[in-house]
Amino acid sequence: MFPRLHFAVCFTAVLGPTLVHTLCPDTADGYKVRLSIKTALGDDAYKWDESEMFLFRATLAFAMRKYNQKPYEVSDVLVCNETQRVSFWFVVTDPENTSELISGKDVERAVRISRNRINNAFLLTDETLEFLNIPPTLAVPAESGTPPWLIVFGVVIGVVGVGIIALLISSFIQKRRKKGVTEGEEEDCEEEACDKGNGVSHPVEEGADGVNRGFVGDIPFTKL
Amino acid sequence: MMKSLSHGSLPSLCEERAKWDNKIQYLLTCIGFAVGLGNVWRFPYLCQTYGGGAFLIPYLIALVFEGLPLLYLELAIGQKLRKGSIGVWNTISPYLGGVGVASMIVSFLVSLFYNTLLAWVLWYFFHSFEEPLPWKECPFESVTGTDINCEDSTPVNYFWYRKTLNITANIETNGPLQWQIILCLATAWAIVYICFIRGIETIGKAVYITATFPYLVLTIFLIRALTLPGATSGLMYLFTPEVSPTLKNPKVWLDAATQIFFSLSLAFGGLIAFSSYNPPKNNCEMDALLVGCINSATSLYASIPIFSILGFKAHSDSNNCQYRNILALTNEFDIGDQNITLENYDNWLKDLNGTYADRVARLDLKDCNIESFLEQSASGTGLAFIVFTEAVIEMPGSQVWAVLFFIMLFSLGLSSMFGNLEGVLTPLLDLNMVPKWMPKELFTGLLCVVSFTVALIFTMGSGNYWLEIFNSYVGSVPLLVIAFFEIIAVAYIYGIRRFSCDIEEMTGSKPNIFWQACWTVVSPLMLLVVFVAYVVIQAMEHPTYPAWNPEYVDFPMTEDQPYPDWVFAICVLLSTLPCIPIPIVALYKFIQFTVQKSRREHPGQNPYENDGYLSDL
Numbered sequence: 001m002f003p004r005l006h007f008a009v010c011f012t013a014v015l016g017p018t019l020v021h022t023l024c025p026d027t028a029d030g031y032k033v034r035l036s037i038k039t040a041l042g043d044d045a046y047k048w049d050e051s052e053m054f055l056f057r058a059t060l061a062f063a064m065r066k067y068n069q070k071p072y073e074v075s076d077v078l079v080c081n082e083t084q085r086v087s088f089w090f091v092v093t094d095p096e097n098t099s100e101l102i103s104g105k106d107v108e109r110a111v112r113i114s115r116n117r118i119n120n121a122f123l124l125t126d127e128t129l130e131f132l133n134i135p136p137t138l139a140v141p142a143e144s145g146t147p148p149w150l151i152v153f154g155v156v157i158g159v160v161g162v163g164i165i166a167l168l169i170s171s172f173i174q175k176r177r178k179k180g181v182t183e184g185e186e187e188d189c190e191e192e193a194c195d196k197g198n199g200v201s202h203p204v205e206e207g208a209d210g211v212n213r214g215f216v217g218d219i220p221f222t223k224l
Numbered sequence: 225m226m227k228s229l230s231h232g233s234l235p236s237l238c239e240e241r242a243k244w245d246n247k248i249q250y251l252l253t254c255i256g257f258a259v260g261l262g263n264v265w266r267f268p269y270l271c272q273t274y275g276g277g278a279f280l281i282p283y284l285i286a287l288v289f290e291g292l293p294l295l296y297l298e299l300a301i302g303q304k305l306r307k308g309s310i311g312v313w314n315t316i317s318p319y320l321g322g323v324g325v326a327s328m329i330v331s332f333l334v335s336l337f338y339n340t341l342l343a344w345v346l347w348y349f350f351h352s353f354e355e356p357l358p359w360k361e362c363p364f365e366s367v368t369g370t371d372i373n374c375e376d377s378t379p380v381n382y383f384w385y386r387k388t389l390n391i392t393a394n395i396e397t398n399g400p401l402q403w404q405i406i407l408c409l410a411t412a413w414a415i416v417y418i419c420f421i422r423g424i425e426t427i428g429k430a431v432y433i434t435a436t437f438p439y440l441v442l443t444i445f446l447i448r449a450l451t452l453p454g455a456t457s458g459l460m461y462l463f464t465p466e467v468s469p470t471l472k473n474p475k476v477w478l479d480a481a482t483q484i485f486f487s488l489s490l491a492f493g494g495l496i497a498f499s500s501y502n503p504p505k506n507n508c509e510m511d512a513l514l515v516g517c518i519n520s521a522t523s524l525y526a527s528i529p530i531f532s533i534l535g536f537k538a539h540s541d542s543n544n545c546q547y548r549n550i551l552a553l554t555n556e557f558d559i560g561d562q563n564i565t566l567e568n569y570d571n572w573l574k575d576l577n578g579t580y581a582d583r584v585a586r587l588d589l590k591d592c593n594i595e596s597f598l599e600q601s602a603s604g605t606g607l608a609f610i611v612f613t614e615a616v617i618e619m620p621g622s623q624v625w626a627v628l629f630f631i632m633l634f635s636l637g638l639s640s641m642f643g644n645l646e647g648v649l650t651p652l653l654d655l656n657m658v659p660k661w662m663p664k665e666l667f668t669g670l671l672c673v674v675s676f677t678v679a680l681i682f683t684m685g686s687g688n689y690w691l692e693i694f695n696s697y698v699g700s701v702p703l704l705v706i707a708f709f710e711i712i713a714v715a716y717i718y719g720i721r722r723f724s725c726d727i728e729e730m731t732g733s734k735p736n737i738f739w740q741a742c743w744t745v746v747s748p749l750m751l752l753v754v755f756v757a758y759v760v761i762q763a764m765e766h767p768t769y770p771a772w773n774p775e776y777v778d779f780p781m782t783e784d785q786p787y788p789d790w791v792f793a794i795c796v797l798l799s800t801l802p803c804i805p806i807p808i809v810a811l812y813k814f815i816q817f818t819v820q821k822s823r824r825e826h827p828g829q830n831p832y833e834n835d836g837y838l839s840d841l
Contacts, residue, residue: 034555038562083558149350153407156350160414167421171665 029104030091031111032132037086040128048086052122053079057090059121060111064092064102067110071095112137241306242424243501249428251514253498254299256435256639258488258519261341264636268462268527269603270483274476275466280524282471282480287520290750291484293742294707295495296512296735297714302496303508304726308650309493312500313710316718322809323709324651327493329802330702331647334492336675337694338644339416340682341605342637343409345630347388348609350408352626359383360617377780380614385772388609392685393773394785399685406683409676416641417672421665423649424501427642434635434642441632442526445625449532452619454594458535461598462527478761481754486699488519491706494643497650507731509739530607537615538597545592552587604695605688608633645671689769693787697795701762702802704755708748709806715743767792 033056038045046052057077064072072095082088092107094100111118115137119129126136244250271279305312310324351358362374362382374382385391392399419430449455489495499508543566550564557576564572577584602611608629616626649668652658658667682691714723720740728734770782787795 036561084560085554085558086561087558148354149347152350152353153411156346157411157414160411160418164414164418164421167418167426168665171422171663175663 029101029107030089031104031107031134032087032089034085034087034130034132035122035124036128036130037122037124040124053082055121059118060090060092063110063114063118064107066114067106108134241501243503244424245428247506249424249431250498250502251511252431252435253424253427253639253642254495254511254515255518256431257494257498257643258515258640259435259438259522259636260487260489260640261338261633261637262483262487263519263523264526264530264633265605265607266603267483267487267523268530269601269607270479271527272462272531272601274473274479275469276461276463277465278467278471279476279480281467282477283484283520286477286481286484286750287516289742289746290481290754291488291490292512292516293739293747294485294490294711295488295516296509296739297711297743298490298495299499299508299512299515300723300727300730301714301718302499303502303504303506303730306500306504308497308500308652308654309647310651311654312496313713316713318813319810320709320713320717320806321813322806323706323713324493325805325809326702326706326802327491327496328648328651329805330698330706331492331494331644332675333694333698333798333802335641335644335648336679337682337691337698338637339412339641339675340409340679340687340691342634342641343405343412343683344388344605344609345633345637346408346411347405348613349627349630349634352623352630355623357613357617357622357626358387359613360622363387373774376774378614380610380617381772381780383613384605384609389688390685391688391772393775394771395686395689395769395791396788397686401680401683402685402687405687406680409679409683413672413676413679416638416645417669419638420642420645420649420668420672423653423664423668424498424646427646431639431642434639437635438632439522439525441628442529444628445529445533446525448619448625449529449536452532452536454536454539455532456535457539457594458531458533458598459528461535461595462531474757475761478754478757481750482700482704482758484520485703485707485754487523488516489640489643491703491710492643493647493651497646498643500650505730509727509731509735533615534601534611535598537611537618538594538600540615540618541597542592542594545590545597549589549592552589553584556583556587689771692769693791693795694798697798698802701755701758701799704751704758705803705806708751708755711743711748711751715748720744767795 035048037048054074057074057079060077061072061074064070064076072092076093076095076098077090078093079088079090092102094102111131111134115126119125122129244253271277301312301316305315307315308324309327310321313320313322313324359380359382362370362379364370371382371386373386377385388405390399390402419426419434485491499511502508546566546569550566550569553559553572553576554561554564557580559572573584573589600611601607612629613626616622616629619625645668649671652667653664658664681687684690714720720743723743724734724740766786768784768786771785773779773783776783
């Protein structure tokens with residue numbers, strides 16, 4: 001069934017080859033596992049060998065024990081169709097009745113509960129240690145009291161608000177001060193050539209030829 | 225006579241016209257007004273669409289023959305007549321007062337949607353402090369996992385369309401007001417108010433930062449961007465000129481002309497207002513050349529980091545695409561992990577295709593050509609909020625770059641907002657529409673509050689669609705019309721001779737033949753051609769807009785929907801409403817004139833008769 005590229009390595013269980021053949025890979029109750037060790041660890045990648053496989057079976061037995069407290073053993077986890085990828089199928093047998101398989105649903109739930117522990121045993125993550133058809137258990141996000149953006153918003157609007165109030169107060173004070181001064185300056189002002197027509201802020205200059213340039217521009221405009 | 229003039233016509237005793245503290249403030253304000261968001265997110269896009277370096281040719285021609293003359297004209301006329309836009313055109317001829325009103329209306333409408341853009345920039349800025357960046361991954365909504373819209377589309381798209389805008393499926397569905405955007409809009413208007421509170425007095429101080437900070441950030445980005453992998457491919461793609469296809473396409477010339485025009489913020493009345501606060505003897509020719517050239521130089525300078533970063537993004541997208549292909553092959557054929565690499569991928573593919581062609585075909589491997597990624601360009605909000613945010617995720621130290629980028633965008637937009645609002649405030653002040661008892665601070669505050677309230681339209685679910693309408697229809701045709709009338713008014717009604725004398729008085733020398741030729745012939749002609757071409761091209765097809773509709777068949781792609789008729793009517797209204805005052809005011813003044821004329825010609829009327837005493841007789 002599998003092409004030549006794969007070398008199907010069937011790991012013989014203690015129970016004998018015949019049982020392994022019939023039980024694994026039972027696609028209803030079995031799951032395919034895929035590891036990407038080099039992707040996850042780069043130069044620190046370890047080699048996948050029999051001891052690592054033993055650890056996997058032990059970890060899975062641990063997960064099953066955590067799930068329904070039955071006395072699972074390493075021998076209850078059957079593995080087959082191991083490839084170079086590294087990928088393989090596994091099934092779990094009932095410790096009380098070794099010819100019965102634990103249903104896929106139970107296995108899935110067990111894996112999901114202990115997923116973090118399984119990942120950490122191999123220094124891998126949800127992406128690099130994949131159980132096909134078992135969705136990763138997403139960690140519940142840390143509940144933060146206020147969303148962080150509201151904090152930044154609060155700071156900015158607070159600073160701006162304070163600034164606006166400060167400016168308004170300072171201009172109010174300035175106006176008060178100017179009102180007191182301008183009453184005395186009324187006399188001087190009328191002599192200064194403040195003429196709004198051109199909005200010139202300094203006394204109208206006389207050009208070199210003595211013509212008052214303040215009115216030069218205005219004359220043509222007076223006719224409608 | 226001097227005394228009575230000053231006594232009667234001054235609002236308060238001896239109130240002088242405001243003025244700039246120094247020349248630098250004035251120049252920075254004008255540069256800040258001209259250099260805006262468009263320099264960063266529209267010019268690079270145009271450059272890329274029209275074959276890179278070749279686009280510069282029509283662009284520079286438009287700058288020299290259309291942009292600079294108009295800019296010089298506006299600065300000179302404002303400085304000479306020392307009034308805002310309404311006052312200036314009224315002074316030249318009372319029939320032309322409508323041009324100033326039109327400028328004011330356009331400035332107001334533009335400031336409404338422009339500040340909404342800044343509100344969105346602020347929203348992204350606030351979120352740039354989060355770890356990880358919220359647009360990096362699909363957010364964990366509930367027990368069910370992530371939102372399906374996010375899974376189908378990308379986290380970046382999802383964050384923009386769903387989390388930020390909460391956009392509706394089409395423009396007819398209004399959707400509720402988004403409180404989070406309202407908060408950001410309020411902040412944006414508050415910041416604008418604090419800078420604008422006393423008119424140019426406070427603007428002049430604010431521009432020291434808002435006009436110079438973007439250059440600092442652009443330089444930082446330039447250095448960072450050039451060191452990213454893939455930057456050179458982006459730059460080469462941008463600047464490789466395709467001269468002949470570009471120059472033969474009329475749309476290129478049209479886009480170049482309109483880009484220069486809107487980039488320099490002409491016809492808003494803001495430039496006239498700014499130069500009206502200048503001392504009368506000021507070299508406005510130098511100012512115009514400086515502002516115009518710095519604006520174009522900034523556009524060019526900004527496109528370098530933008531395109532380096534886009535090149536980097538295309539490079540990393542292409543790599544990710546290849547990694548996905550590699551993973552698909554590895555998993556399908558159970559090949560050892562990391563045995564297939566980017567380098568030997570092609571060999572592996574050839575081998576596998578030879579022996580298992582059907583299985584390989586079933587994998588649906590994508591073509592990861594870097595060119596196809598480079599071609600996915602975007603402009604406007606798409607560039608800033610989708611493309612750039614996606615690029616920033618891949619850069620190490622994402623938060624820093626995101627924060628810097630959004631502060632830069634904000635200060636670019638803020639300095640342009642000053643010009644927009646000044647184009648509204650100064651005419652109102654000059655028309656004495658401000659009651660005497662109202663201090664300037666209160667008036668500017670009122671203006672900001674009114675603008676904020678009207679701009680709440682853009683915070684609805686369909687707000688983005690409306691913003692695009694305002695952007696395309698208000699910020700285009702009316703400005704061309706206004707500019708055309710401006711130049712005709714100065715060149716023919718005011719008189720080019722008189723204008724030249726005024727300039728000689730202000731700068732010390734008459735404008736040379738180039739300027740005079742432009743003002744009288746070249747620029748009006750160019751404007752007319754651009755205007756007609758623009759209207760023709762718009763009228764040729766029923767406009768459509770890209771709608772983000774999760775129900776759409778090709779979902780992650782936006783759906784091209786046509787505008788419904790009532791919306792299209794609003795579009796036309798937005799284009800014509802600002803232009804209507806021009807004929808209306810002319811008509812009104814004409815009627816007034818004929819009525820007065822007929823009254824004067826009435827026989828037996830004593831010219832010395834003072835009607836004020838009629839009741840006494």
